[in-house]
Amino acid sequence: MLSIVLALCCGRYPLSPHRVVMVLGRLLHLWGGQDPVADAVVQQVRLPRVVAGILVGSALSCGGATYQAVLRNPLVSPDLLGVLSGSAFGAALMIVLGASPAWIQIGAFAGGVVAVGSGISISRLLPQGGLLTLLMGGLVANAVFTALLSLVKYTADPMDQLPAVVNWLLGTLSQTGWKELSWLTVPVLVLVAVLVLLAPLLDVLSLGDDEARSLGVPIQIMRPFVILLATLACAMTISMAGIIGWVGLLVPHISRMLAGAEHRRMMPVCALLGAAGVLLADTVSRSLTSGEVPLGIMTELFGALAFILVLRRLRGDAT
Amino acid sequence: MSGDFLSCQGITLKRSPRSVVLNDVSLKFRRGELIGLLGLNGAGKSTLLRILMGLLKPTSGEVYLEGTLLSSLRPLDVARHLAYVPQAHAMTFPYTVRRMVELGRIPHHGVAGRLGAEDRLRVDQAMDRLGLLALAERPVTELSGGEKQRVVLARALAQEAVGLLLDEPMSGLDYGHQLRLMSLLAELAAEGHLVLLTSHRPEEFFSAGHRALILEEAQIVADGPPELIVTAERMSRLYGVSLAQIDHAGKRFFHREESE
Known part of the structure; x- marks a missing residue:
């Protein structure tokens, strides 16, 4: 509040x-x-930004917590399977093609989903299956879409298209108005709510594959399903605000420190904390100078510093 | 197959045409049996347990649970009948010991279901049997290897499955807890559970176990009462070390022969 x-x-x-x-x-x-x-x-400038900040923060942090649980690694962020690089490529391609803002958003969303889908598909082609091959598939997809993004930037007109691509990649809530929110609010809220409701499942998915399956959970179906939900949530936020780093990595850690590791307790805290964090960062980004520092820069800066404090605290707890 | 709780027929697993892990293994297990599965490292013991749990699909052969094809059962139905303790367990996040044991109730109330009074009672009983009540609120990431092993065993007990398939359950446990666990497994078998465990310590189930199996060169080469299977002669041949046995007060001990 x-x-x-x-x-x-x-x-x-x-x-x-x-x-x-x-x-x-x-x-x-x-x-x-x-x-x-x-x-x-309030009505035309700040309120839409507040709604967008709440959606972006809660979706990125819940998406990040989901990725961390499902991939059994507290140090992963939504980028690991390629959602950010895919979305960045999709948006950059649309900018270079001269598409309207709505199509740039659609391009970003589709790029993120296609990148993660490609990563999962590649992992299915690899022998053995399991978590490691999923990570390898994500690594390949990430590399491919990062290369494609570089290709688009290389071919972009350096006078107007390249600055537009760079600006979009820096992340901001300033482009989000009531029009964009009218079609993104409900899907993002539904996805966040579903991720929060699926919290007990995350506890099981964070165990080893054999352990989860021996408890009766079909991990080979549930893991891609949960990844798909988290990917959709993250891709929607990227289409809304560009690349907002660190939220998906940092907020789940702080939420675990506040509410404990059990996802049933931690996920609602994660959603609220992510929303509050992005709102605060956005407020600072547009109040700090006469211009506006892109939100992505603020979250990168504060996120990195805050992460050091979190790691110090975690290390202190461990010793 | 009637009367058998768990059985497998003609299980063969090939990693490649030249690498045969299991070759035509057929076994039958009844309720109330405490069975030790012996074999060298890499003999295929863990693989056999995973196939019996339905976690790994064999190249050929079938597993039956109470006469029904295991692969035809829903995962939750299998989990209500069979619990599994793997050799290695992932404990990445600092869940409390209680939460980890509570996960054993999933086969009974589903993933999203709330724990009822009955569930909480079973969780407490399982923790009590493994001496974990004092650690109930501790994060599992702060526990020692042996304590983590006891948590996973307690989760398997909380599952209330008739069949317990345990892959080296003694690993990491101190001597006292090894002895206590062996007594607990004997109690569980006496209560009607099927307990199948792999181990590298044949003495462990000589006195308490009902049956010993030796897995060698992809096949079960010995299957019978421990006093006939767990002998110095067989253990010497299996492990490639010359051993002598001492039988004392219903227990059997092995030591390396002096001449070696």
Whole structure:
């Protein structure tokens, strides 16, 4: 709640909490009155960013926690199976082709899903199966889509297309308005809710393959299914805001420190903390300077520093 | 196959045409049996357990659970009948000991189901039998290897399966816990469980076990009561070390022969 209030109040045009409450009341038709500037700032600029920040933060952090559990590695982020590189390639391709913002979003979403799908398909071609081959498939897909992204950047017009690609890759919530939110809000919320509801399954999937299967869980079906859900959630957020790093890696760690490792308790905390974290980072990114520092840079910067603190704490707990 | 709880018929597993791990293995197991499976490293003991659990598909042959083809059963149905303790276990995340043991109740209430009073009782009983109640709220990542092994064993007990397939369950346990576990397994067999374990310590189940199997060169070469199978002569041949045996108070001990 505090991060929502801060996000609505802070910015280049500061608003008092009272003015924000009055705007929200008018929006909900609770009372009348007029404050055209505050109405415009809150309703058209900050509120869509708040909604987008909540969606991006909760989806990335729950997606990251899911990847970590399913891949049995607390140090993985959603990028491991190629969702970020695939989305980046899809969006960059659309920018170079001169597509509209809506098609750039579709390209980013499709790129992420195709990259992870390719990784899983490649892993099925490899002998033995299991977690290691899945990681190897993801590695191959990641490398291929990173190379394709470089190819698109190399062929992009350096005067206008390349800066547009670079800007998109840096990640920002400034391009997200009510129009984009109208078709992304429900699917992202549903995916986050499903991931939170599937939390007990994550406990089992984080065991060894044989252990999970001996408990009656068909891991060969459930693991790709859960990865698909997490991938869809992450790809949707990337299509909305570009590449927002560290959230999917860092927030699950902090959530485990606060709520314990059991996913039933940790996943709701993860969703809330991810949303609050992205909102705060976005508020800082647009309040810090007269311009706007891309959100992706803020999360990379603060994420890396915070991760050092988390690792220190984890090391302290272990000794 | 009537009367057999678990059986396999003509199990063959080939990694390649030249590499045969198991060759035409047929076995029958009944409730109440405590069986030790002996063999050299890489003989195929763990592979055989995984096939009996339905975790690995053999090149040919079938496994039957109470006369029904194992591969035709739903995974949860298999898990209600057979519990498995693997040699190595992944404990990446710091779940509490209690949570790890609670996972053993999944075959009974499903993955998403809430634990009932009956489930909690079984979990407490399983932890109690393995001496884990004092560690219940400790993160498993902070436990020693032997304590982790006891957690996985407790989870298998919480599963309440009739068949317990244990791959080197004594590994990592201190001497006291090895003895306690062997007594517990004998108790479980007496209660009607089928307990099949692999081990590199033949003395362990000489006194408590009902049956010993030797897996050698991809086949079961000996199957019978421990007093006839676990002998110095056979163990010397199996392990390539000259051994002498001492029988004392119903137990058998082995030592290397002086002349060697």
